[in-house]
Amino acid sequence: MATLSPELDRQTRDHHGPLSAIDTSDAMIYAADAWRPMFARLRAEAPVHFQPDSPFGGFWSVSRHADIQAVEARPDIFSSDMKYGGITVLDQVGEINRPQFIAADRPYHGEQRRVIAPAFGPSEMAKMAEAIRLRTAQLLDTLPIGEEFNWVERVSIPLTTDMLAILFDFPWADRHLLTFWSDIAGDIEAALNPETAAQTVQHGRDMLAYFDRLFAERKALPPTTDLISMMVHSESMGNMPDQERIGNLILLIVGGNDTTRNTMSGAVAAFDRYQDQWQKLIADPGKVAGAVPEIIRWQTPLAHMRRTCVADSEIAGQPVKKGDKIVMWYLSGNRDESVFPDAERLDIERPNARRHLAFGFGVHRCVGARLAELQIQILLEEMLKRQMTVRITGTPVHVVQCFVHGYSDLPATIERH
Numbered sequence: 001m002a003t004l005s006p007e008l009d010r011q012t013r014d015h016h017g018p019l020s021a022i023d024t025s026d027a028m029i030y031a032a033d034a035w036r037p038m039f040a041r042l043r044a045e046a047p048v049h050f051q052p053d054s055p056f057g058g059f060w061s062v063s064r065h066a067d068i069q070a071v072e073a074r075p076d077i078f079s080s081d082m083k084y085g086g087i088t089v090l091d092q093v094g095e096i097n098r099p100q101f102i103a104a105d106r107p108y109h110g111e112q113r114r115v116i117a118p119a120f121g122p123s124e125m126a127k128m129a130e131a132i133r134l135r136t137a138q139l140l141d142t143l144p145i146g147e148e149f150n151w152v153e154r155v156s157i158p159l160t161t162d163m164l165a166i167l168f169d170f171p172w173a174d175r176h177l178l179t180f181w182s183d184i185a186g187d188i189e190a191a192l193n194p195e196t197a198a199q200t201v202q203h204g205r206d207m208l209a210y211f212d213r214l215f216a217e218r219k220a221l222p223p224t225t226d227l228i229s230m231m232v233h234s235e236s237m238g239n240m241p242d243q244e245r246i247g248n249l250i251l252l253i254v255g256g257n258d259t260t261r262n263t264m265s266g267a268v269a270a271f272d273r274y275q276d277q278w279q280k281l282i283a284d285p286g287k288v289a290g291a292v293p294e295i296i297r298w299q300t301p302l303a304h305m306r307r308t309c310v311a312d313s314e315i316a317g318q319p320v321k322k323g324d325k326i327v328m329w330y331l332s333g334n335r336d337e338s339v340f341p342d343a344e345r346l347d348i349e350r351p352n353a354r355r356h357l358a359f360g361f362g363v364h365r366c367v368g369a370r371l372a373e374l375q376i377q378i379l380l381e382e383m384l385k386r387q388m389t390v391r392i393t394g395t396p397v398h399v400v401q402c403f404v405h406g407y408s409d410l411p412a413t414i415e416r417h
């Protein structure tokens with residue numbers, strides 16, 4: 001696990017320093033898995049907290065569940081639009097940023113969302129479930145028993161990639177590219193660093209060239225139910241400039257990748273820590289579907305989303321000004337004890353787990369939520385069928401980022417129960 005600098009260690013551990021010293025965007029806090037006390041203090045003492053000079057510029061941190069919902073419920077005041085900087089603490093500028101409906105307001109947002117939403121409907125999900133289950137079962141059967149391996153590399157990454165490849169009907173032999181591009185597009189630290197920024201741009205160009213070809217191929221074929229085909233043949237997306245269509249496709253790759261991957265890793269980390277909860281699933285696998293929202297709450301694979309104020313307003317009585325950057329910390333909202341008692345604990349029977357904010361809230365709430373839940377559910381069911389209990393047998397390595405919240409290395413060993 002990463003270690004904190006002495007100053008950051010003092011701030012995150014003893015909480016008696018000045019509130020102004022807290023910078024929630026510091027990636028090292030997440031790399032060291034040291035965010036819990038920081039957000040507990042903010043929720044208690046400064047739920048709408050201003051950090052004037054982070055590497056990403058000044059921004060407000062909103063840390064309570066109710067206040068995050070209140071911000072998301074007012075999209076006309078708190079904009080997602082890329083022209084103001086978009087949806088992460090990093091302002092989205094530069095040539096690889098394409099228009100995406102996640103980083104847009106109405107009416108554009110709604111028009112684009114409606115094109116792809118049917119691909120995630122119940123009947124499509126039922127069709128995909130079979131392919132996902134088959135692939136999940138095949139992969140689990142390749143894993144060693146009683147021998148340590150990196151769960152992220154052997155399970156979370158390939159299963160997520162395969163899920164996306166199935167959704168897009170992406171050329172199977174090239175599917176590793178989905179992971180590669182998603183990692184680059186989602187890495188806001190790399191985009192900030194001048195040494196790696198140029199490389200990021202080059203990879204973005206390669207990706208665009210690949211998708212240009214794929215779009216042209218699918219357009220020449222009759223429509224099918226894969227997502228790329230739906231996009232090129234739809235009235236609303238079919239005639240849009242390539243840049244925009246590609247932007248929305250990138251959104252689907254990035255949106256589905258780090259998130260599902262890190263939930264699959266978070267699931268085994270959580271069950272290793274709360275083994276009584278895994279025992280409950282062994283005793284009654286019928287409880288798996290109900291456990292999934294709680295696992296997603298516990299992990300919260302995207303730590304935040306950001307909005308920009310387009311008019312002077314207030315959040316929980318705190319005035320905020322036009323142009324201010326508002327960062328909503330889902331990671332914190334999902335540990336808010338006023339909504340989730342004993343919030344740190346994984347409780348697969350938590351009655352209100354579905355109130356978690358990991359998928360966001362309001363008009364932008366994750367369109368892929370059902371697919372992600374399905375993939376996690378199938379993974380757990382197939383593990384239980386094979387009597388696989390996963391133990392975390394080494395030190396986890398956390399992602400060095402304040403946006404994606406997850407693991408790059410999770411040393412795990414499978415035992416038969």
Ligand code: HEM
Pocket residue numbers: 072101102103113167251252253255256257259260263296300301302305357358359360361362363364365366367368369371372373
């Ligand atoms: C556990 C897994 C996932 C988590 C935690 C997650 C989280 C999120 C969050 C936080 C948002 C933004 C919500 C907001 O701004 O209020 C979002 C939006 C979105 N997600 Fe997911 N996501 C997951 C899986 C997926 C998958 C599998 C896909 C598709 C393959 C996907 C596609 C999208 C899209 C297209 C949007 C934009 C929706 C809009 O702006 O209307 N996500 N997701």
